[in-house]
Amino acid sequence: MPTTSNAAWDARLETFKGRDTAPYIESVMAAARRCAACWLPFGPGAALALTVEISEGCDTEGTVSLTFDPAVYHLQCQQPGLNVSQATECIGDDLTSVGARLALNWGGTGQTKIPVLAYTLVPSLVFGAREVR
Incomplete structure (x- = not known):
C-alpha cells in the first residue's frame, strides 16, 4: 500500500491518475479536515486512508468521462480503497437542457x-x- 501525505491509498488509483496521482492525493489531503466515518478531526501526523469512488459516464455523443469522489478516513476507521462504477447507459437524446x-x-x-x-x-x-x- 503506497503512502502520500500520511495517507495510505490503493495503488490502482495510479492507473486512472497516472503521474498526477501524487498531486491529486496531496490536494485531497490538504482539503480534508474530518474523518468521513467518525467525523472526528484529523490530528497532526495521524495515519489516514484514502478511498476513491470513480464513476464512468458518457454523454449523448459517446464521450466517456470519469468522476472522482474521494473520502479520507482515519486508518483505524477504514482501509484504503478504490471502487469503479460504470454507467449502465449513456445520457439519452431525450434529455434536453x-x-x-x-x-x-x-x-x-x-x-x-x-x-x-x-x-x-x-x-x-x-x-x-x-x-x-
Missing part, C-alpha cells in the same frame, strides 16, 4: 437589478408564484 436570462429585483424596490443566467435539465424554473418556461 433549458436556459434563461433574466434580471431579479433586489430588495423589492426595483432600483437594483441582478442579472441571472439560469441553466437546468429540469424543464421549468419557479420563482415565487411565477413560472418561467
